[in-house]
Amino acid sequence: MLQRSRTLPSRIHQGIIEERHDIKHYLQVDLQPKAQTETEAISIESNYSKCFDDDGRLKRSGTFWTATAHIITAVIGSGVLSLAWAVAQLGWLAGPVVLLLFAVVNLYTSNLLTQCYRTGDPNTGPRNYTYMDAVKTLLGGKKVKLCGLIQYVNLFGVAIGYTIAASVSMMAIKRSNCYHKSHGKDPCHMSSNGYMITFGIAEVIFSQIPDFDQVWWLSIVAAIMSFTYSAVGMGLGVAKVAENKTFKGSLMGISIGTVTKAGTVTGTQKIWRTLQALGAMAFAYSFSIILLEIQDTIKSPPAEHRTMKKATTLSVAVTTLFYLICGCMGFAAFGDQTPGNLLTGFGFYNPYWLLDIANLAIVVHLVGAYQVFSQPLFAFVEKWSARKWPNSNLVIAEYEIPIPYFGVYQLNLFRLVWRTLFVLLTTIIAMLMPFFNDVVGILGAFGFWPLTVYFPIEMYISQKKIGRWSNQWVGLQILSFTCLIISLLAAVGSIAGVVMELETFKPFKTSY
Numbered sequence: 001m002l003q004r005s006r007t008l009p010s011r012i013h014q015g016i017i018e019e020r021h022d023i024k025h026y027l028q029v030d031l032q033p034k035a036q037t038e039t040e041a042i043s044i045e046s047n048y049s050k051c052f053d054d055d056g057r058l059k060r061s062g063t064f065w066t067a068t069a070h071i072i073t074a075v076i077g078s079g080v081l082s083l084a085w086a087v088a089q090l091g092w093l094a095g096p097v098v099l100l101l102f103a104v105v106n107l108y109t110s111n112l113l114t115q116c117y118r119t120g121d122p123n124t125g126p127r128n129y130t131y132m133d134a135v136k137t138l139l140g141g142k143k144v145k146l147c148g149l150i151q152y153v154n155l156f157g158v159a160i161g162y163t164i165a166a167s168v169s170m171m172a173i174k175r176s177n178c179y180h181k182s183h184g185k186d187p188c189h190m191s192s193n194g195y196m197i198t199f200g201i202a203e204v205i206f207s208q209i210p211d212f213d214q215v216w217w218l219s220i221v222a223a224i225m226s227f228t229y230s231a232v233g234m235g236l237g238v239a240k241v242a243e244n245k246t247f248k249g250s251l252m253g254i255s256i257g258t259v260t261k262a263g264t265v266t267g268t269q270k271i272w273r274t275l276q277a278l279g280a281m282a283f284a285y286s287f288s289i290i291l292l293e294i295q296d297t298i299k300s301p302p303a304e305h306r307t308m309k310k311a312t313t314l315s316v317a318v319t320t321l322f323y324l325i326c327g328c329m330g331f332a333a334f335g336d337q338t339p340g341n342l343l344t345g346f347g348f349y350n351p352y353w354l355l356d357i358a359n360l361a362i363v364v365h366l367v368g369a370y371q372v373f374s375q376p377l378f379a380f381v382e383k384w385s386a387r388k389w390p391n392s393n394l395v396i397a398e399y400e401i402p403i404p405y406f407g408v409y410q411l412n413l414f415r416l417v418w419r420t421l422f423v424l425l426t427t428i429i430a431m432l433m434p435f436f437n438d439v440v441g442i443l444g445a446f447g448f449w450p451l452t453v454y455f456p457i458e459m460y461i462s463q464k465k466i467g468r469w470s471n472q473w474v475g476l477q478i479l480s481f482t483c484l485i486i487s488l489l490a491a492v493g494s495i496a497g498v499v500m501e502l503e504t505f506k507p508f509k510t511s512y
Helices: 010-018 023-027 034-047 064-075 078-114 131-138 142-182 193-206 212-244 267-284 288-295 304-337 342-346 352-388 413-432 436-464 471-502
Strands: 398-403 407-412
Touching: 064 212, 064 288, 064 304, 078 212, 078 267, 078 288, 078 304, 078 436, 131 142, 131 288, 131 436, 142 193, 142 288, 142 352, 142 413, 142 436, 193 352, 193 413, 212 304, 212 352, 267 436, 267 471, 288 304, 288 352, 288 436, 352 413, 407 413, 436 471
Parallel strands: none
Antiparallel strands: 398 407
């Protein structure tokens, strides 16, 4: 039976939305005059120190392993499928080197960012719960609004990209079975729209999980799926190389004049493809925007930044190894004909069952990854709405729904409506622009420099009070400027790719 939660004054209602683990919400304490409330909160915190952290929230329970699972879920996403294509554009000489450089830069700037979780003292300083909180505390001013715009547009774009990637994998399963039944006689053309809608329905359901820390189990499942399809892609690449008895591909990448499914590669297209490859590689490592949200789930002691640094190092090392093997083996297997999505290059007929497993693993992984990237955006909109309309029952009120074997679910009508509309919008846009490689490249280019490099560096400089024109300051600025140039070049290449795709594209009518 549906029951409305006990009514509290509006200020506590806002607290429920902003921080569901606040002491007063946990103990159902009524609002008192300001001075009395502060004294009471201090007393409660001291009496319940075993249950609450230093900021008054319930003890965080995240560990090195859960943080690693969250990061791997975020890092090994659909981007891994385009890495073989990216390496093929750059060639044996530059491909692996550029991939390693992206890994090193991401690891370095992520470690700088972990030290911005607490302002001041790394063990006891005030916490920055989100990426935006850290920017507001350490940089302030117009940079907060700029960062928010870039971050949340990027998260929105990632949701669109994951919807496209999931539909591609679902279609691949259907087509492989169709090929198998017809023994390759049926071309098995189909539209991606129905598969995007199916994925969207699943995300509507999972998006009702209230908080980021409650999707840890989904991240672990998704991380397992990541290893599954990466291992299949890697294994099939190795098998294909063994079958060919040679490594295909050249030192400089795809050759001018090569005939591909998209047409003959011209000199201009070679340039666009090379730049687009940079965006694809940047996207493959895009997780900094949710790093502090992940760090906020970690228990202490030891200090959160120490645990997070270890988790980040292990995650990036493991994913880079997978990336190198998948990307290089895919290029070695197909050479100039390396497909945009690695798993589609092995055909649909044989071994169809193994490809089905890999594509199913991708879909399951993307269901979880979609949530990992969307939760910070969900939280931002809901906190803003609670501050804007603190007395609205639609925004504030929660209703208790008993679920057998799972306990009580807190239903919020605003969360139900807003998150459903969000998934609906990302699904419609994905149906309008189903260009996997181009969307991946644009997202990587758009988010890499500002979110992965610029803001972490600027926040670290502010946090550590690094002097202007000191050796360390100059070194950090050179790194930032270099990455800016790379992002701009990648954006140009990816936008050019979209423009070329739009020349023959018909909305909602694309078939594969």
